Amino acid sequence: MAAVEGASIATMTEPPLALEEVRAFIDPRLDAALAPSPDASPRLLESIRYALLAPGKRLRPALALWAAEAVAPVGMARETAWEAAAAAAIAVEMIHAYSLVHDDLPAMDDDDLRRGRPTCHRAFDEATAILCGDALQALAFTTLAAGMPAATATRSVLVLAQASGPDSLVGGQADDLAVERGWQPDLLSAPADEQVRWLERVHRRKTGELFRAAVALGGLAVQATDERLALLDTYARHFGLAFQIADDLLDAEGNEAVVGKRVGKDAERGKLTFPTVAGHEASRRRAGDLAASARSATDTLGPAAAPLGRLASWIVDRDH
Ligand code: GRG
Numbered sequence: 001m002a003a004v005e006g007a008s009i010a011t012m013t014e015p016p017l018a019l020e021e022v023r024a025f026i027d028p029r030l031d032a033a034l035a036p037s038p039d040a041s042p043r044l045l046e047s048i049r050y051a052l053l054a055p056g057k058r059l060r061p062a063l064a065l066w067a068a069e070a071v072a073p074v075g076m077a078r079e080t081a082w083e084a085a086a087a088a089a090i091a092v093e094m095i096h097a098y099s100l101v102h103d104d105l106p107a108m109d110d111d112d113l114r115r116g117r118p119t120c121h122r123a124f125d126e127a128t129a130i131l132c133g134d135a136l137q138a139l140a141f142t143t144l145a146a147g148m149p150a151a152t153a154t155r156s157v158l159v160l161a162q163a164s165g166p167d168s169l170v171g172g173q174a175d176d177l178a179v180e181r182g183w184q185p186d187l188l189s190a191p192a193d194e195q196v197r198w199l200e201r202v203h204r205r206k207t208g209e210l211f212r213a214a215v216a217l218g219g220l221a222v223q224a225t226d227e228r229l230a231l232l233d234t235y236a237r238h239f240g241l242a243f244q245i246a247d248d249l250l251d252a253e254g255n256e257a258v259v260g261k262r263v264g265k266d267a268e269r270g271k272l273t274f275p276t277v278a279g280h281e282a283s284r285r286r287a288g289d290l291a292a293s294a295r296s297a298t299d300t301l302g303p304a305a306a307p308l309g310r311l312a313s314w315i316v317d318r319d320h
Contacts, residue, residue, distance in 0.1 A: 017310045022062040025082060026089055027053065033090050033143055047124045047132040048139075052097045054115040057320070059243075060096050060214040061089035062311060063236070067218030070298065070305035071228040078304075081222050087147020088156065088217035094140035095164050095210060098133040103173065105129060137164070144217070152220040159220070163213035172206025180271055187272070195277045200241065207247075208240030215239075215308075228301065235297035235305075239312050242290035245283050246316045248273040252280070287316040 034049050036042075068085035069078050104111040104119040105126060111119050121129035141157060148156045162168060175198075178184040187198060215236040219229045252275045274283040294312035298305035 015306075015310070017314045018307065019057060019059075019062060019311075022065060023058050025065065026058055026061040026086075026093070029086055029090055030093060033094075033139070043124070043128060044131055044135060047120055047128045048135055050123055051101045051120045051132055052094060052136065054097075054117060056093075056097075056115050058093065059311075059315075060092040060210060063211060063214040063239075063308070064089040064092055064218035064221070066305075066307040066311065067215040067232050068222045069218075070301050070308055071219050071224035071232060072222045072304065076222065084149070085218045085221035087143050088214070088221050090147070091140040091144040091160060092210060092214040092217065094136045094143065095160065095169070098136035098140070099169055099173075099210075101129050101136070102133040108173075108177070140164075148217075148221060149223060152223055156217055156220050159213050159216050163209040168205045168209035172202050172204070172209075175202045176206055176271075188270075192277055195272055196274075199272055199274060199277060203241065203244040204237075207244050208237065211240040211243065212236040231297050231301050235294045235301075235308060235312070238290045238294035238297070239315065242287045242294060242312065243315050245274045245287040245290070246318065248275055249280065249283055249287070250319070252276075284316075291316045 030052055031049075034045065034052065036045060064085050065082045068081040068088075072078070072081035072084075100114055101120040103109050104114055105121055112122050113119065117123070119129075120132055124132070140160065144160055145153055145157055164170070166174075175184075179187055187195065190198075212233060215232045216229060219232050224232070252273065274286070278286070291312045295309040298309035298312070301308075
C-alpha cells in the first residue's frame with residue numbers, strides 16, 4: 001500500500017490529490033463558524049473547538065467541495081462553486097466530529113486517542129464531551145439552513161437529517177454495538193455471506209450515508225440537476241463502502257502513530273470486520289473494485305469530477 005498522500009500507485013501519473021488545499025480552505029471557515037457567543041459556556045465552546053478543529057483528513061468537506069466543483073453549471077468558476085458549498089462542507093464535518101466524540105465515549109468505544117490527540121472526554125470530561133457532540137449536531141443544522149441557497153435549503157436539511165438519524169448514522173452505530181455487546185448472538189455463528197451482508201448494512205448506515213450526504217449537499221449547493229445528483233450518488237455509494245473496507249484493513253494492519261488512533265481494537269473486541277469475515281486479500285480486492293466503480297461514475301461526469309476520482313483511488317491506498 002502506498003504511504004505518501006497524492007502519490008499512490010493508481011494515481012502516479014495524475015496530479016496529486018489536493019487534500020491540503022481543502023484543509024486550507026475549510027479550516028479557517030470551521031474556526032469562523034465557532035465564533036464566541038456571550039450565551040455559550042466557555043468550557044463547552046473550548047471542547048467544541050478542540051473536537052472540530054482537530055487535525056482530521058477533512059474527507060467529508062473534500063467530498064462536498066469537489067462534488068460542487070464536479071457538477072457546477074457551465075461557466076461557474078471553481079472558487080464560486082467552493083464558496084457555494086462551504087456551508088455544506090462545514091455542516092458535514094460538524095456531524096462527523098460529533099459522531100467521533102460520542103463514539104469515543106466510555107459507554108461506546110472507550111477510546112483515549114483520536115486524530116493523534118487525547119479524545120474529547122479525556123481532554124475535558126465525559127459530561128462535556130456528551131454536550132459537545134450534542135452542540136455540534138445542532139450547529140451543523142444551523143450552519144446548513146443558513147448557508148445553503150434558498151432553493152435547496154429545505155431539501156439539504158432533510159438530506160443531512162436522514163443521513164444522521166436512526167436509519168443511518170445512529171442506527172448503524174447501534175447495530176455495530178449489537179455484535180460486541182451480545183445483543184445479536186446468532187450472527188457470530190452465521191455463514192460468512194450473511195455476516196458480509198450484515199457488515200455492509202451496518203457500514204452503509206454508520207459511515208456511508210454521511211459520505212452520500214456530503215456529496216449530495218455539494219451538488220445541491222450549486223443546484224445541480226437530478227441526473228447529475230444521481231451520478232454523484234453512484235460515486236458516493238461505492239466510495240463509502242471502499243472507505244470502510246480500507247478502514248477495517250487499516251485497523252488490522254495499520255501503524256497507530258500514523259493512523260492517529262488505536263489500531264487492532266476490532267480484533268481485540270471480537271468485532272466482525274471485512275478482513276476477518278472475507279479475508280485480507282479478498283477485502284483489498286473488493287475495496288479496489290469499489291474504488292474503480294466510483295471512478296467510473298466520475299468519468300461520466302467529466303473532467304471537473306477528476307478530484308473525486310483521485311480521492312476514490314487514494315482512499316483504498318492510504319495509510320491513515
Ligand atoms: C456515536 C452516533 C454515533 C456514531 C458513531 C463515526 C462513527 C459512528 C464511529 C467512528 C468509529 C469509526 C472508527 C468508524 C469507522 C469509520 C470512520 C468514521 C472513521 C473516521 O473517519 P475519518 O477517517 O476520520 O474520515 P478523520 O479523523 O480523518 O476525520
